Amino acid sequence: MNQTTRLWGGRFRKPPDPRMMRLSSAASAHARLAPQDIAGGKAHAAELQRAGLLSQSEAETIVATLDAIANEVAAGTLLPSADDEDIHTFVERVLIARIGATGAKLRAGRSRNDQAANNLKLYLRQQARPLGAMLAELLEAIAAQSEVHAASVCPGFTHLQSAQPVTFGHWLMAHGQVLARDAGRLQDWEKRSGQSPLGAAALAGSAIALTPELSAKALGYDGPFENSVDAVGARDHVAEFLFVAAMLLTDLSRLAEEVTLWTSRQFGWVTLDDAFATGSSIMPQKKNPDIAEISRGRAARLTGDLVAMLGALKGLPLAYNRDLAEDKRAAFDAVDVLSEVLPAFAGLIASMEPHPAVMRAQAGTGFALATEVADYLARKGVPFAEAHEITGALVRYCEEMGRDLETIDPIELRAVDPRLDEGVKACLTLDAAVAARSGFGGTAPARVVEQIERFNAWLDGFKAWTGEGGR
Structure with a gap:
């Protein structure tokens, strides 16, 4: 050279x-x-x-x-x-x-310092909306599946133990809501990355390029830097972009884990489309959820990129230092990972086939309707602490007798506690349990439909931001 x-x-x-x-x-x-x-x-x-x-x-x-x-x-x-x-x-x-x-x-009148800062910030700003469009495709798939299964009853879990019945549409929309917040974080990031660093030169500003506000406008920024030292020395916009990417993939990895469970023989809730699954090189019967598993792994990788960037920034004196060159490797990796994972996952969700009958058959197991008994007693004026104890005694009786709650007759109910009358039987159905959760944001099918309608209205606005337009 x-x-x-x-x-x-x-x-x-x-x-x-x-x-x-x-x-x-x-x-x-x-x-x-x-x-x-x-x-x-x-x-x-x-x-x-x-x-x-x-x-x-x-x-x-x-x-x-x-x-x-x-x-x-x-x-x-x-x-x-x-x-x-x-x-x-x-x-x-x-x-x-x-x-x-x-x-x-x-x-x-310019320096590699302001050029380097400008290049990556401009690149990430140009990537944000296309990545948002990929996320919107995934969110559309989640909303579409949720709409179909707004009334499909499935088990709801806490601690991965059967807890209360919900609808599969409501459960899917829980993932949709958190991913929608990630979409909002991407939009917020764009707002905070709107200042152009061009014209800051090495660190003190330029004695020649005296109208950086015009350069900022030409490049599509909201305005120029306020402080030239900050313009070349800051990379918090890169760290924040990496956080948004890592948070998005972390949230998606939770859906990935559930897809992996749902497609197992033990759950049997979902069958993946052949185009979005892989097989085994030795076991001909296998159909593996590789997209979900790879996505979980990539989430860990993006977390590593974020930590690496924060480590490079920690304790770094102003203004520019070559440590900051680590920003590009991490940022490129985040963009590449999101560009691969989001479209693949959107296709997986859109094409998967849920099995409502299988989910419904599992929804009442593990005494998932026990809370209905306690709520019934509470509505009759029994203090909930007592209602909880009575219901626990009823569950214990059913366990000892090898019975389900729904099969207990009125005589047995009164034997457990006189306040358990025949009226409780009307509450002990899956449809009654989900319909009872009819408050705003609850799992009652009508409320789920309303939630999806609001979500789709928001999604139209987000798609317009990405440049893809609404439905």
Whole structure:
């Protein structure tokens, strides 16, 4: 690598050692940021024209050449070389090779520090809405399955023990609600990442690029940086993006775990579509929920990316330090993982086949209707503490007799406690149990339908934000 292809070196007597350059260089790894680097270069060219350092003709030549470079990079016909230290070096090297001294003028008034900060922030902002569209597809699939099964009774669990009956649509929408909050976090992140760092230069601001608010507007930001030191030294927007990604995959991993359980022979609630499952190389009968399992694993990976970024930031002095270069590896990984997991999971949920009869058959097991007895007594004026004890005694009697609650006759009820009359029998059905939970947000089918309607209305707005439009 000779001195003319480096962005530094005038005060050095020796060329960089190859071992140092292997550690320092990352142009190929960061090649996906070429479009953002070029966009920043075009905005900066306009700044230099406003400052009088470039004529209109020179600025037009630079912009046209940068556009040509962008097209060739997109086509895969132009890539960084092994000698390019970073993406900035690559773009400047090619620009100067094509238009000579005019291209060399572009570096005035800017630094790799504000370029690096701008490139990744711009890249993540450009990824946020497409990722949101992928999440919206998954949320649509969850809502559609929930609508079909708004009244399909299934067991509800706490501690993975049968607790109370709910509807499968209500259970699915619990996952939909938490993922919707993740969608909101993505939107909130975009709002907080709206300040452009371009024009901050190395750390003090630029003595040449004096209208960064115009560069910010040209690049689609909400405005320019408030503080130049913060602009180049901050990466909390990267850490927050990684948190949103890790939280989203962590929440999705809980649904992944449940899908894995539901598709097991022991549960038998759901059959996966053949297109969204895999088989075994030795056991011909197997149908494995690999999408769910891979998603659980990727959630752990994104948690690691977040922790790595927070570790790099902890105790780091202002302004720029090369530790901050860790931001790109982690951010790229988060974008890649979400781009793979979200579409696959959306297809899995949309195509899976739930089995309401199987779920219903399991819903009343484990004395899941016991709470109905206690609630019945409470409505008759029995203090709930007593009602709880009476119901516990009834469950114990059923266990000893090998009976279910629904099969106990009135004489046996009164033998347990005189306040247990025949009226309780009307409460001891699955449909009565779910219908009784008719408060806002409850599992009563009518309430589930209302919940889905509100969810779909919100989802239309979220889809509009992503650029995909509503239903």
